[in-house]
Amino acid sequence: MTRGRAVVVGAGIGGLAAAAGLSSAGWDVKLFERATTLEPVGAALALAPNGLRALDAIGAGDRLRELAVPQELGIRRSSGRWLMRSSTGRMIADRFGDSIILLPRSAVIDALAARVPEGVLSLATEVVSVEPGGTAGQGGTAGQGGQTAVAHVVTSAGELDADLVVAADGIGSGTRAALFPGHPGLRYAGFTTWRLLTGPVAGRVPMAESWGRGTVFGVMPLSDGRVYCYAAAPAEPGASAGDELAELVRLFGTWHEPIPTLLAGARPRDVLRHDVAELAAPLPSFDKGRVALLGDAAHPMTPNLGQGACQALEDAAVISALAAGTDPDGVAAMLARYTADRQPRTAYVVRWSRRAATMTTWSAPPAVAFRDTLMWLLARFAPGATLRGIGTIYGWEPPAPTEAGQREA
Ligand SMILES: Cc1cc2nc3c(=O)[nH]c(=O)nc-3n(C[C@H](O)[C@H](O)[C@H](O)COP(=O)(O)OP(=O)(O)OC[C@H]3O[C@@H](n4cnc5c(N)ncnc54)[C@H](O)[C@@H]3O)c2cc1C
Numbered sequence: 001m002t003r004g005r006a007v008v009v010g011a012g013i014g015g016l017a018a019a020a021g022l023s024s025a026g027w028d029v030k031l032f033e034r035a036t037t038l039e040p041v042g043a044a045l046a047l048a049p050n051g052l053r054a055l056d057a058i059g060a061g062d063r064l065r066e067l068a069v070p071q072e073l074g075i076r077r078s079s080g081r082w083l084m085r086s087s088t089g090r091m092i093a094d095r096f097g098d099s100i101i102l103l104p105r106s107a108v109i110d111a112l113a114a115r116v117p118e119g120v121l122s123l124a125t126e127v128v129s130v131e132p133g134g135t136a137g138q139g140g141t142a143g144q145g146g147q148t149a150v151a152h153v154v155t156s157a158g159e160l161d162a163d164l165v166v167a168a169d170g171i172g173s174g175t176r177a178a179l180f181p182g183h184p185g186l187r188y189a190g191f192t193t194w195r196l197l198t199g200p201v202a203g204r205v206p207m208a209e210s211w212g213r214g215t216v217f218g219v220m221p222l223s224d225g226r227v228y229c230y231a232a233a234p235a236e237p238g239a240s241a242g243d244e245l246a247e248l249v250r251l252f253g254t255w256h257e258p259i260p261t262l263l264a265g266a267r268p269r270d271v272l273r274h275d276v277a278e279l280a281a282p283l284p285s286f287d288k289g290r291v292a293l294l295g296d297a298a299h300p301m302t303p304n305l306g307q308g309a310c311q312a313l314e315d316a317a318v319i320s321a322l323a324a325g326t327d328p329d330g331v332a333a334m335l336a337r338y339t340a341d342r343q344p345r346t347a348y349v350v351r352w353s354r355r356a357a358t359m360t361t362w363s364a365p366p367a368v369a370f371r372d373t374l375m376w377l378l379a380r381f382a383p384g385a386t387l388r389g390i391g392t393i394y395g396w397e398p399p400a401p402t403e404a405g406q407r408e409a
Contacts, residue, residue: 002028004163004328007153009127009175011038013045013108014295014312015168020115021058021320027164031116032155034126038113040105042272043197044228046071046220047103049096050396051310057317057398060111068101069223074208075375080256083211083372084379096394100306102207102220102228108309126156130165130175134289134332150328151290163328164335165291166319168312171277173297179288184280188237189302191361192275193230194248198266200225205258211372214363217252217259229262230303234361237275244271276302278354286343287335292319299346304356307349307393315342317398341399349393 003026008019011033019031047055047064055061070093075084093099113121133151150161167175177185205227209218216232233251241247245268253260278300286298295312319338326334362368 002026003323003326004028004331005161006030006164006166006323007032007127007130007151007160007162008166008168009130009153010167010169010297011035011113011121011123012040012168012170012295012312013112013309014297014316015166016109016112016116017054017058017060017313017316018166018168018294018319019120020060020112021316022164022166022323023117023120024059024115025320025324027323029117029120030160030162031121032125032127032153033121033123034156036124038109038123040109042105043195043270044220044222045103045105045108045309046100046306047108048100048306048310049092049098049394051307051313052098052101053396053398054310054313054317055111058112058115058313058320060115063111063114064103064108065098065101067107067223068103069221070099071102071207071220073100074206075379076208076210076256077372078210078212078215078217078252078255080210082208083375092394095391102222104222122155122157124156127153127169127175128156129154130167130178130291132165132179132289132291149289163290164323164331166294167291167297168294168316169297171296171300173293175291176283176293176297179291179293180283183283186277186300187280189276189278189357190234191232191357192235192239192273193232193303194244194271194273195228195230196245196248196266196271197222197226197228198262198270199227201227201258201262201265205262210255210259211360211368212252212255213365213368214361215251216360217255219258219262227258227262229259229266232276232303232360234363235275240273243268244273276357278302278350282343282347282350286339290331290335292335292338294319298342299350301346301350301353302357303353304360305349305353305390305393307353311346311349314345314396314398318342321399345396352389352393 006027006029008031131152133149151165205221218230220228286293294315
């Protein structure tokens with residue numbers, strides 16, 4: 001006996017987590033992914049304590065902790081001088097129970113896919129349209145006997161009705177555009193990013209993010225000796241260098257070690273480049289009718305805090321907990337609670353990520369000197385202050401399924 005029929009659009013981190021959580025909550029789930037495989041885009045992923053707690057709620061946390069390398073936080077100048085080193089990383093583990101960990105993206109996808117029951121996932125199946133259903137007041141139509149209209153989903157493989165639709169179709173979400181046609185959509189955040197895996201390299205590589213004038217280069221070791229590197233720099237939207245590894249060498253080849261050595265050991269085909277986009281305005285709601293937006297579809301953010309996937313996992317944990325106490329007639333009220341819970345929290349994280357992005361893209365020498373001095377002073381004299389700011393983000397706890405319905409925003 002199932003609670004109702006749920007459709008999840010998109011099998012990225014958010015969609016897989018939602019499909020796993022809703023299945024555990026007793027829903028009959030169909031998960032549609034337009035790609036032919038679950039191959040993730042992006043080499044590795046940092047997960048903060050809040051993301052790990054969300055994974056625990058979905059049952060995938062412990063498997064991933066076994067594979068992870070705890071990261072010690074560090075910020076350096078392009079010369080290599082440390083502005084902040086290590087102690088914050090240890091304090092995070094002491095205070096929140098987990099360090100920030102780094103994993104291959106494929107490991108996260110595999111662990112989540114293993115929690116999705118057989119027969120739920122359909123690959124190579126594009127969702128073409130979603131009719132949200134819902135109550136007459138929400139723009140849907142009341143059905144016979146006072147029941148609210150169900151949602152209707154058209155895919156490349158056929159059509160189906162659903163009591164609940166979770167749209168986890170990513171930053172370019174077609175569902176978001178269809179549900180909120182008046183919304184201005186995405187805008188370019190002003191910088192581009194690169195990601196690559198190099199190595200293995202000899203010796204210990206300390207985790208560090210190095211800041212230049214408007215540019216960033218991050219180095220994070222994986223458990224198998226390889227090193228995940230990410231970089232960011234202002235660029236014209238849509239620009240491409242052709243050979244992106246050569247572009248990285250041009251921008252970062254004279255920075256401190258091990259950056260030049262890591263770049264020398266990389267292959268051009270391993271370098272991914274993506275422009276960063278954000279919403280031009282927050283969405284009025286994360287739900288409409290029987291449809292919830294989740295992950296990047298609802299709240300894309302700049303990657304500076306490493307929270308995009310963590311927030312998608314939180315969304316999935318919350319909607320699964322709410323759905324555990326809901327039957328099809330209660331979906332509209334349940335989704336209103338989902339929006340009330342998730343909208344303020346993710347708006348806070350989006351704002352913090354934006355502030356971090358703004359600070360790292362400063363390029364005027366006085367602003368750069370001010371920023372670097374401030375970081376150095378904070379790390380030396382008030383290391384706890386950095387942690388207090390981020391505590392609201394890392395300290396998140398998932399709702400228990402039974403209390404989810406009563407949870408306050
Ligand atoms: C440079 C960079 C570094 C980052 N680093 C981190 C980090 O360290 N930690 C962190 O937490 N976050 C990080 N993020 C953010 C993180 O990658 C995203 O927030 C996260 O992957 C979003 O997951 P999602 O499931 O919402 O969307 P996606 O991963 O984009 O998944 C959407 C899925 O939907 C599918 N889809 C789309 N439309 C349809 C359709 N019509 N029908 C069927 N399927 C469809 C797509 O094929 C895709 O598989 C980073 C982002 C960037 C750009």
